[in-house]
Amino acid sequence: MQGEEIRSRAAAAFALIRERRPLIHQITNYVVMNQTANITLMVGASPVMAHAKEEVADMIGFAGALVLNPGTLEPDWVEAMLIAGRKANELGVPIVLDPVGAGATPYRTETNLAFLRELDIAVVRGNSGEIGALSGAGGQVIGVDSVTGVADPAAVTVAAAAGWSSVAAITGARDVISNGERTVGVDNGHIWLTTLTGTGCMATAMIGSFAAVEEDHLVATVSALACYGLASEKAAEEAKGPGTFKAALYDSLYHLTPEDLEAGARVEVL
Amino acid sequence: MQGEEIRSRAAAAFALIRERRPLIHQITNYVVMNQTANITLMVGASPVMAHAKEEVADMIGFAGALVLNPGTLEPDWVEAMLIAGRKANELGVPIVLDPVGAGATPYRTETNLAFLRELDIAVVRGNSGEIGALSGAGGQVIGVDSVTGVADPAAVTVAAAAGWSSVAAITGARDVISNGERTVGVDNGHIWLTTLTGTGCMATAMIGSFAAVEEDHLVATVSALACYGLASEKAAEEAKGPGTFKAALYDSLYHLTPEDLEAGARVEVL
Amino acid sequence: MQGEEIRSRAAAAFALIRERRPLIHQITNYVVMNQTANITLMVGASPVMAHAKEEVADMIGFAGALVLNPGTLEPDWVEAMLIAGRKANELGVPIVLDPVGAGATPYRTETNLAFLRELDIAVVRGNSGEIGALSGAGGQVIGVDSVTGVADPAAVTVAAAAGWSSVAAITGARDVISNGERTVGVDNGHIWLTTLTGTGCMATAMIGSFAAVEEDHLVATVSALACYGLASEKAAEEAKGPGTFKAALYDSLYHLTPEDLEAGARVEVL
Numbered sequence: 001m002q003g004e005e006i007r008s009r010a011a012a013a014f015a016l017i018r019e020r021r022p023l024i025h026q027i028t029n030y031v032v033m034n035q036t037a038n039i040t041l042m043v044g045a046s047p048v049m050a051h052a053k054e055e056v057a058d059m060i061g062f063a064g065a066l067v068l069n070p071g072t073l074e075p076d077w078v079e080a081m082l083i084a085g086r087k088a089n090e091l092g093v094p095i096v097l098d099p100v101g102a103g104a105t106p107y108r109t110e111t112n113l114a115f116l117r118e119l120d121i122a123v124v125r126g127n128s129g130e131i132g133a134l135s136g137a138g139g140q141v142i143g144v145d146s147v148t149g150v151a152d153p154a155a156v157t158v159a160a161a162a163g164w165s166s167v168a169a170i171t172g173a174r175d176v177i178s179n180g181e182r183t184v185g186v187d188n189g190h191i192w193l194t195t196l197t198g199t200g201c202m203a204t205a206m207i208g209s210f211a212a213v214e215e216d217h218l219v220a221t222v223s224a225l226a227c228y229g230l231a232s233e234k235a236a237e238e239a240k241g242p243g244t245f246k247a248a249l250y251d252s253l254y255h256l257t258p259e260d261l262e263a264g265a266r267v268e269v270l
Numbered sequence: 271m272q273g274e275e276i277r278s279r280a281a282a283a284f285a286l287i288r289e290r291r292p293l294i295h296q297i298t299n300y301v302v303m304n305q306t307a308n309i310t311l312m313v314g315a316s317p318v319m320a321h322a323k324e325e326v327a328d329m330i331g332f333a334g335a336l337v338l339n340p341g342t343l344e345p346d347w348v349e350a351m352l353i354a355g356r357k358a359n360e361l362g363v364p365i366v367l368d369p370v371g372a373g374a375t376p377y378r379t380e381t382n383l384a385f386l387r388e389l390d391i392a393v394v395r396g397n398s399g400e401i402g403a404l405s406g407a408g409g410q411v412i413g414v415d416s417v418t419g420v421a422d423p424a425a426v427t428v429a430a431a432a433g434w435s436s437v438a439a440i441t442g443a444r445d446v447i448s449n450g451e452r453t454v455g456v457d458n459g460h461i462w463l464t465t466l467t468g469t470g471c472m473a474t475a476m477i478g479s480f481a482a483v484e485e486d487h488l489v490a491t492v493s494a495l496a497c498y499g500l501a502s503e504k505a506a507e508e509a510k511g512p513g514t515f516k517a518a519l520y521d522s523l524y525h526l527t528p529e530d531l532e533a534g535a536r537v538e539v540l
Numbered sequence: 541m542q543g544e545e546i547r548s549r550a551a552a553a554f555a556l557i558r559e560r561r562p563l564i565h566q567i568t569n570y571v572v573m574n575q576t577a578n579i580t581l582m583v584g585a586s587p588v589m590a591h592a593k594e595e596v597a598d599m600i601g602f603a604g605a606l607v608l609n610p611g612t613l614e615p616d617w618v619e620a621m622l623i624a625g626r627k628a629n630e631l632g633v634p635i636v637l638d639p640v641g642a643g644a645t646p647y648r649t650e651t652n653l654a655f656l657r658e659l660d661i662a663v664v665r666g667n668s669g670e671i672g673a674l675s676g677a678g679g680q681v682i683g684v685d686s687v688t689g690v691a692d693p694a695a696v697t698v699a700a701a702a703g704w705s706s707v708a709a710i711t712g713a714r715d716v717i718s719n720g721e722r723t724v725g726v727d728n729g730h731i732w733l734t735t736l737t738g739t740g741c742m743a744t745a746m747i748g749s750f751a752a753v754e755e756d757h758l759v760a761t762v763s764a765l766a767c768y769g770l771a772s773e774k775a776a777e778e779a780k781g782p783g784t785f786k787a788a789l790y791d792s793l794y795h796l797t798p799e800d801l802e803a804g805a806r807v808e809v810l
Binding site: 293311325 | 570571574612613641646647683685736738779780787
């Protein structure tokens with residue numbers, strides 16, 4: 001598969017999201033719930049945030065994807081994530097995991113390793129330190145930021161993906177996405193994404209939206225990150241700083257078309 | 271009561287909110303807390319978010335209205351909502367209920383039905399599917415969106431209001447509000463309200479603010495929805511998309527005057 | 541210490557935040573988590589929100605400051621705040637407390653008094669009613685707003701600081717900050733800060749960021765409030781109302797320089 005084909009499939013998936021409006025069930029952290037719901041709406045999907053053990057399995061029945069983001073984790077929420085995840089696996093609903101702050105505390109690391117062990121995860125997206133910490137490749141995470149990334153993100157991504165039998169994505173100046181066999185780089189994005197909280201979490205919500213309509217999870221992940229990055233580039237043209245950029249990002253993604261995505265995606269098969 | 275009288279009372283209620291600054295106690299969902307607090311401030315009231323069983327009854331003592339929004343419900347929160355609701359009933363503080371996602375899972379449906387059964391609710395505001403599901407009129411809810419609305423929102427609103435002895439409001443392109451005897455349509459609003467999360471929840475917070483100063487809950491609800499819709503129309507003139515619209519909505523409501531509301535409210539007695 | 545020296549140290553501390561990027565561990569309320577994380581990023585520090593008893597003590601090990609904000613308190617969170625606070629004291633990490641709504645309910649008042657009794661708090665920042673209620677000086681709090689402030693904020697601040705062996709800060713049109721011996725007024729700010737939820741909580745996050753790099757907590761607090769107020773003044777020039785002001789505030793703080801702060805801080809030693 002070459003870059004041109006991926007761009008074409010990205011555009012088709014984007015159109016499908018807006019046609020089908022898949023439900024994206026998100027069990028995510030308090031800090032970013034509002035913005036991951038909104039970015040899901042802007043791309044054209046339908047978000048629902050539901051975390052009660054009393055209802056997560058019922059909600060999954062309608063979902064096109066499940067996003068797990070233990071950024072403000074606690075035991076009850078972790079348990080609900082596992083219940084939802086098992087039901088998603090049973091029903092064939094793809095799970096996208098955002099291991100926020102893995103590596104920063106033992107509790108975060110162990111919780112995310114438990115998810116990887118007990119659930120069949122379709123895609124894991126993190127920063128260099130988080131993926132490094134979970135895959136045993138090194139990197140240092142302080143708080144929720146990757147302070148010392150891994151030396152070779154592409155190699156770590158490939159190894160992580162192979163080890164987990166998942167798509168793995170390390171996002172950064174260049175996003176690197178691999179399923180262990182095929183690896184793709186995405187160069188869309190803007191520096192202001194690094195200045196706001198929750199922009200990684202929004203990327204993960206985007207991946208959930210694309211995974212709900214595109215069965216090849218590598219293509220779904222690449223498409224989502226190119227789409228998100230491209231919208232951020234257009235937003236930066238309208239903004240004066242991170243605050244106005246955040247509002248402009250919603251506007252730009254809302255107005256972005258599949259044709260824009262096909263023309264503007266900067267993907268490279270590695 | 272004709273449209274002209276309602277517009278006049280809407281303006282008077284709006285002025286009263288800004289004069290008295292009533293406390294609006296909101297036990298609401300994680301996704302929208304920030305924005306329902308802000309919209310409450312913009313209309314001129316004072317929001318407080320408090321959900322601990324240890325304090326909700328004490329907080330109600332100062333409240334002009336109680337807003338219950340189980341959008342990210344779990345048992346502890348539901349219990350706190352019931353404690354707060356009973357105290358509100360005891361003190362005569364009006365309760366406004368937003369049954370987010372009722373119909374989507376049994377847990378959501380049953381929780382909202384329990385509220386309707388055990389509490390004296392002044393106003394229930396939802397989308398067509400939510401009100402349809404709770405009142406037994408049909409409609410389909412997936413996640414928190416009404417996917418298939420009820421065929422005749424006005425008839426369903428009247429029947430729901432009569433059945434619950436509450437004001438019922440279905441918001442949509444036309445909002446329909448009824449107390450079972452009188453029914454009013456509101457045509458203010460803008461399509462971008464449908465593109466952001468929590469805009470229905472903000473409408474409910476607006477209703478709480480008006481219900482704190484206007485004893486006729488039908489008039490309060492109509493006034494709130496007209497005020498909110500009118501602010502959204504003005505905001506859209508300043509915005510380039512949903513992101514800038516959200517910021518502009520706060521600006522426009524903050525600057526809106528009772529005179530603007532009397533002149534711009536589009537209400538029709540049905 | 542005169543105003544000129546404080547302005548110079550404020551600029552130096554601001555530069556240090558951007559150089560060191562200290563981790564600011566915040567256990568805060570649901571309403572404002574997103575915006576306190578973002579304001580922390582804009583000033584140049586690194587926020588982390590973590591509240592699980594399973595990890596708070598581990599997270600503190602990397603933190604430059606701990607911010608406790610029980611604005612949507614419940615017993616589990618209060619317990620986590622105490623665990624984190626004790627660890628912070630053990631490690632010498634400064635604690636900044638925002639006693640949201642103290643005085644409004646017995647639960648809020650007693651929880652904040654317990655923090656003051658059981659922890660060594662570096663800085664307490666609140667509105668006039670909150671500091672008045674906690675220090676026994678009077679003032680009335682309804683919800684989370686100070687309705688009747690104390691008659692003489694400067695005197696109350698001095699007495700509170702002396703009583704708690706902490707820096708105390710009452711923010712308002714003029715911010716008054718004291719460590720019981722030295723007292724400083726800060727006149728930066730803009731009226732629109734009073735029209736949005738969480739602006740006091742953001743001020744507290746700013747204080748945490750400065751306290752992570754400046755050991756004199758009086759100077760840190762004055763610097764933070766001057767920096768925040770100055771950014772708000774510049775933001776107001778770009779905004780049309782509270783909504784656009786909020787976005788502009790992030791922009792203006794992001795672009796603000798230590799030189800701007802030294803030139804624009806309006807501080808007066810009282």
